[in-house]
Amino acid sequence: MSRIWIYLFSALCALVLSGVYQVEGMEVFTSSELEAANGTDVRLKCTFKSTHPLSEESITVSWSFLALGKKTPESIFHYQRTAYxxxxxxxxxxxxWSGDVMKGDASITLKDLQFTFNGTYSCQVRNPPDIQGFSGEISLRVVQKVSFSEIGILAIAVGGSIGLVLLILIIYIIVRVFRRQDNDMGFEMEDHRSKGQVL
Incomplete structure (x- = not known):
């Protein structure tokens, strides 16, 4: 009988601890991939949600960078009460710094992009006792020119199709108007001829 109580107690503790673990957590959101042109500025957007009240004194933000072909990331930015x-x-x-921790924003901006900035950027936020298990990661590609995304290409295709349909419609209306005017002029000339013959 005592073993049953021990098992029940262990199961209850596991449930309580798993519940606490789920409550105590930081959610960090970033876009997974980003493409930007060499020499431009790009905002690395990182937002977060905490289960505890936000406080300027307690929140810390750390950004790290892992260059292509490297195995060890390097710390590139830190925020705690002020930007470092x-x-x-x-x-x-x-x-x-381009974020606002009191609004759940831990973003930074990279100015005058270089090709050496290609790599993975990690955003880590802490708001004790709320801790974050996984950092948000952004894979940045610095290119000579920004390529069109699939959505951009689709938007151009749809816009072009709509423009073509409108152009055809306008030409059709203009042709109809000119034909009607020609017909009206033809009727007027017939009228004049018939009146001349009567006279």
């Missing part, structure tokens, strides 16, 4: 941009290295004068 990099003072040396690849991202000096390139990474600036």
């Amino acid at each position: 941009p990099p003072v040396e290295g690849l991202f000096k004068d390139h990474a600036v």
Whole structure:
């Protein structure tokens, strides 16, 4: 009988602890992929939701960068009460704070993009006692020119089709108007001829 109670107690503890684990968690949201042109600025958007009240004093934001072909990420930006941009290295004068932690925004902006900025950027947010299990990751591709996305191509195709239909409709209306005018003029000339013959 005592073993049954032990099993029941263990199961209850597991349920309670799993419930606490689910409550204590930070949700971080980023876009998975981003493409931007060399020499432009791009905002690395990172938003978060916390189960605890937000406080300027407690929230910390860390951004790291993993370059293509590298195995070890490097810290490139830190925020705690104020922004701490990099003072040396690849991202000096390139990474600036563009978020607002009190609105759940931990974004940074990369200015004057370089091809060496190709890689994966990780955004990690903490709001103790709320902790975050996984960081949001953005894969950035710096290109010579931004290629059209599938949505952009689709929008151009749809817009072009609508424009073509409108053009055909306008031509059709113009042709009909001119034909009607020609017919009206023909009737007037017939009228004049018939009146001349009567006279």
